[in-house]
Amino acid sequence: MPDLNGTVFDQCTFNSVSIGDNHDIEIEYRKFFNPDRIIAILSDRGFELTSQQGEILENPDPIPMDEDMKITLRFICLFARSTVVPENIVRTRGVQSGHFFNTILPKLQRAQLGLPAEGPKNRLRLMVSLSQIDRLVENSFEQFIANASSSR
Numbered sequence: 001m002p003d004l005n006g007t008v009f010d011q012c013t014f015n016s017v018s019i020g021d022n023h024d025i026e027i028e029y030r031k032f033f034n035p036d037r038i039i040a041i042l043s044d045r046g047f048e049l050t051s052q053q054g055e056i057l058e059n060p061d062p063i064p065m066d067e068d069m070k071i072t073l074r075f076i077c078l079f080a081r082s083t084v085v086p087e088n089i090v091r092t093r094g095v096q097s098g099h100f101f102n103t104i105l106p107k108l109q110r111a112q113l114g115l116p117a118e119g120p121k122n123r124l125r126l127m128v129s130l131s132q133i134d135r136l137v138e139n140s141f142e143q144f145i146a147n148a149s150s151s152r
Contacts, residue, residue: 005046012049014038030073031134068141071096072104075114076133079126087122104141111148
């Protein structure tokens with residue numbers, strides 16, 4: 001991969017940015033739409049962005065993602081290749097299942113993001129598209145739920 005450190009984007013506008021994280025064999029991509037997050041992500045990777053006045057944009061202090069948001073994103077990644085996911089897959093894929101099922105899933109259900117699927121087996125279904133989820137993602141799980149609830 002070429003070294004892109006110091007690459008300057010002069011007076012450019014970015015509506016979104018996608019980044020990949022290599023977990024095991026699969027590469028998972030996350031898309032960000034928040035302008036401050038986009039600047040932070042590009043700055044962290046060695047890019048410089050300038051404003052229309054020619055000033056170099058500073059990397060806003062990134063707020064670390066809280067643990068509940070990280071667990072939620074791992075759960076959401078399970079839907080990258082399917083519309084319904086069995087509960088046992090959620091329990092075995094590194095999602096902290098006890099905390100997820102007791103605390104996070106009820107909040108996702110109240111925000112109408114994830115619900116049990118119809119049928120006799122214990123399966124879960126996302127109630128919104130992954131692209132809608134990407135637009136709601138924040139560093140804070142509570143802000144994510146608030147965004148989801150207000151978008152309904």
